[in-house]
Amino acid sequence: MSSAIGKQLNLLDYALSSLVRRWSKNVAIVGVFATVIFLLASFHLLTNALTRFARELLVTAPEITVQRLVAGRQESMPLAYQERLRGIFGIRRVTPRVWGYYFDERNGANYTVVGMDAKSPLAGRLASVLAEGRFPDRPGEAVLGGTLYRSLDLAGRRVFSLARPDLSRQAFTVCGVFDDSAEVLTADMLFTDLESARRLFGISPDQVTDLLVTVANPAEVQTIAAKIAELLPDTRVVTRRQIQKTYEVVFGWRSGFASVCLLAAMTAFVIFAWDRASGLSPEERREIAILKILGWETSDILIVRFWEGLLVAGIAFLLGLLAAYAHVLYFDAGLFRPLMLGWSVLRPTIRLLPSVHLADLLLLASFSVLPYLAATVVPAWRCVAVPPDAVIR
Numbered sequence: 001m002s003s004a005i006g007k008q009l010n011l012l013d014y015a016l017s018s019l020v021r022r023w024s025k026n027v028a029i030v031g032v033f034a035t036v037i038f039l040l041a042s043f044h045l046l047t048n049a050l051t052r053f054a055r056e057l058l059v060t061a062p063e064i065t066v067q068r069l070v071a072g073r074q075e076s077m078p079l080a081y082q083e084r085l086r087g088i089f090g091i092r093r094v095t096p097r098v099w100g101y102y103f104d105e106r107n108g109a110n111y112t113v114v115g116m117d118a119k120s121p122l123a124g125r126l127a128s129v130l131a132e133g134r135f136p137d138r139p140g141e142a143v144l145g146g147t148l149y150r151s152l153d154l155a156g157r158r159v160f161s162l163a164r165p166d167l168s169r170q171a172f173t174v175c176g177v178f179d180d181s182a183e184v185l186t187a188d189m190l191f192t193d194l195e196s197a198r199r200l201f202g203i204s205p206d207q208v209t210d211l212l213v214t215v216a217n218p219a220e221v222q223t224i225a226a227k228i229a230e231l232l233p234d235t236r237v238v239t240r241r242q243i244q245k246t247y248e249v250v251f252g253w254r255s256g257f258a259s260v261c262l263l264a265a266m267t268a269f270v271i272f273a274w275d276r277a278s279g280l281s282p283e284e285r286r287e288i289a290i291l292k293i294l295g296w297e298t299s300d301i302l303i304v305r306f307w308e309g310l311l312v313a314g315i316a317f318l319l320g321l322l323a324a325y326a327h328v329l330y331f332d333a334g335l336f337r338p339l340m341l342g343w344s345v346l347r348p349t350i351r352l353l354p355s356v357h358l359a360d361l362l363l364l365a366s367f368s369v370l371p372y373l374a375a376t377v378v379p380a381w382r383c384v385a386v387p388p389d390a391v392i393r
Helices: 001-020 023-060 081-085 121-127 144-150 180-186 194-201 218-231 238-260 261-280 280-294 297-329 337-341 358-384 389-391
Strands: 062-068 073-075 093-103 109-116 131-133 139-142 159-163 167-180 191-193 212-217 235-239
Touching: 001 023, 001 297, 023 238, 023 297, 023 358, 062 081, 062 139, 062 218, 081 093, 081 212, 081 218, 093 121, 093 194, 109 144, 109 194, 139 144, 144 180, 167 180, 167 191, 167 194, 191 194, 212 218, 218 235, 235 238, 297 358
Parallel strands: 109 191, 139 167
Antiparallel strands: 062 073, 062 212, 062 235, 093 109, 093 212, 131 167, 139 191, 159 167
8 A cells, every 4th residue: 555655656756847847838728727717716606605695685575575567567556455465364564665766867877766664674674784874764864875875975965856757856865874785785775765755756645566575474475475466466476585596597697608608718728728738749759658668557657647637737726716716705706796796887885705615616627627637648648559669760
């Protein structure tokens, strides 16, 4: 056992010295290899970080959301639907909500306006991510997302106004600002009372955009959702779990689309690696022939080539992975974040915490390390099969 280990260590030492002798060729391969790994790993780490971040924040989302559909499009619903839902056993509370998108022509940004009772369960969950101030308890007060608050540039003022559909102005008083830790959900949010949101969008007092349902037993969410859909056939019933899956699918689709776009880079790398590794120079061929003449076995030569390929691939893989991890952790994935989060004027400022999974490592290795190892061992095996004297001549 010790002799076998000593032999492998000697072969590894020879492989290291061989890499050092041809350092320029190997540095070029490591550079290209690490760059491709960096690009692919950055997308995977960013997707995992965003999915986990959204999953944690969506705990504040309503358990069931009921929306009215007319001709396949969401429309306002009568407030009387709230009373019809109270008859379903297992529903703890039904909270009416008015929400919509407001386009501000001054900065070309869309705001997410949410009007709701500040004493509702969902508002209580959002209150836990306040950076300063309080939730509105008087008409016309509003809590703003950090990015939205900075974009308004109020210069110390607490009062601002937005245009209504009839071109009149709706005044708001800033009473609080959301913390940046929840920017994925609150970056462009304007939270206000129900009546102020109605006036801003021109919705009648007996109408709301949707109803938020809180259930007594979380295990019965699907059952209660089915009962609501049966009771109100003109509505769409969305559960919190469905919203979480939507975020996962969106992030996964964008990451997959970007990875497909990188297939050209991966293909170019495979061609480059095969050319550099399989194109044995005359010096390398003579070296293999001399080793054969000196009594080296075919297996020993192949093992040396295997160690060379594994060292180059391992170093490049590690460098690319560490660069991708630092790119996501310390630079917030600045190169690819717009692709994953969109190109909105008001972009959330969030802190991403990447996580590395074994499945991702195996996937990256199968697309990069394994092809390179094959590109190093196979040509050596072909060269070993040629008689040494023919190679030297």
